[in-house]
Amino acid sequence: FFWYLYQNIKKHTYKYCTIIISEYFCFFLNVTQSKSVLKMVTAGYFLFFCIVRILSARSSAFVVPHNRQHIKSTAVLSGQNIESPADELTIAFTREKGKNYKIHDAVAANPILSMLDAKVNLVDLPCIRHAEGDDHENLLRYASKSNIEEFDYVIITSPEAAKVFGEAFRGDFYTSETKIAAVGKATKKALAEFDLEVDFVPSKATGETLAAELPALPDARVCNVLYPASAKAPDTIRDGLQAREAANFEMTRLNVYDTVPATFTDEQMNLFDDIDVACFGSPSAVKAWLQNVDVFLGTEGLSEEERRVVGNNGGVMAACIGTTTARECLESGRWEPNHIYYTKNKPGVDS
Structure with a gap:
């Protein structure tokens, strides 16, 4: 029975x-x-x-709607019926080279994939690379105990920012009274690689939550914050801190690194025909993906409005690290809302 x-x-x-x-x-x-x-x-x-x-x-995840002829089976994602190939599933990871090992392992261990009874291919298609930001030299000027102690907090919101900050300070931060706030576990782990101890992690790994929960100084004293960030990072942290009426924050933002779109080779572009799911870790990766799709389809010469066609995304399901990245997919106009997957309550690579 x-x-x-x-x-x-x-x-x-x-x-x-x-x-x-x-x-x-x-x-x-x-x-x-x-x-x-x-x-x-x-x-x-x-x-x-x-x-x-x-x-x-x-409750299936990482299953793609696709317009190919060999669609045979149906799975379920977030309550929506999504078609997917019955014989093979190809998942692309778009983070920088060498940073996909964790999500590789997580996806490979996902029990839902074994239920699909399909061969799963995992491929790396890095969409962005990092370059020095305009304020990188300014960060180096703060790289001493006397200068960094001008600030009560340093806010770090990405592993790459943690790397840049850690390389700049090396051993000069350890005796400082300045505290470090990290947006989530991955960023905290990246800081730990430089022996930098994190004093505060918000309850939810988002910039909004960090800005809302960052402890203020008593007696409404001014809390000076240093924010080394990506040049493309939104003003979420600044806006969130300024919105707190009962606290008094002064933030110094330094654009210490930038994300530059990667250009796919012909060999990489040929994979577009096989990819079912693209995993995105940032809005920059989404934009770079679409730029390469436009080159592949020969639509890069069209206006932005003409390129905003639902489905004009390489024919993939978008699996996003969090709400900000998912919002970029939605606002691009290239995906149906129910073709975008993200973890609302617990963003991050593990989810």
Whole structure:
């Protein structure tokens, strides 16, 4: 009985599962009429197990809508019916070279992929590379204990900013009274590689939450903040700190690095025909992806309005690290809203 149920779950033949569960529910009701506590507990456990298995099997992620001829199977993402190839699934990672190992491992270990009964290919297509920002030299001027102690906090909102900051300060920060605030676990880990201890991490890994929760100084004293950031980072931190009426923050922003779009080779562009899902870790990666898609399709000479065609994104599902990146996909006009996946409550690579 249970083997038959398991096989139907594995094959996603849910109409048969529904029948089985209905029959088993009747069995459960009959068992409750008996005086055997063991039978009642066992029946309840297996009923719960069956329901959980079906719900988890229907909660698929990283599955793509695609316009190819060999579409055969249907999976479910965020309550939407999404078609995907039954034989093969190709997932592209767009972070800089050498920074995709963590998400590689996470995706490869995802139990949902094994349910798809498909071959999964993981490929690296770095969409951005980093370059020094206009304020990089200014950061070096702060790289001493006496200068950095002008600030009460240093806010770090990305692993790359952590790397730039760590390389600039080396051993000069350790005896400083200045505290470090990191936006999330990945950034905290990047700082730890330079033996820099983080004093504050917000409850949610977003700039909005960090700005809202950063501890203020007592007695409404001015809290001076240094913010080494990407030149393309929005003013989320500044706006969030200024919006806190009960606190008094003064922020110095330094654009210490910049993200530059990577240009795909012909070999990389030929992969567009095979890719089902693109994983994006930043709005810059989304923009760079679309620029390369335009070159591939020969539409780079068209106006922005003419290129804003739903589906004109390389034919991929967008899996985003958080809301900011997902918003960039949506505002580009190239994706249907239900073709963009992101983790709302717990952004990050792990999610």
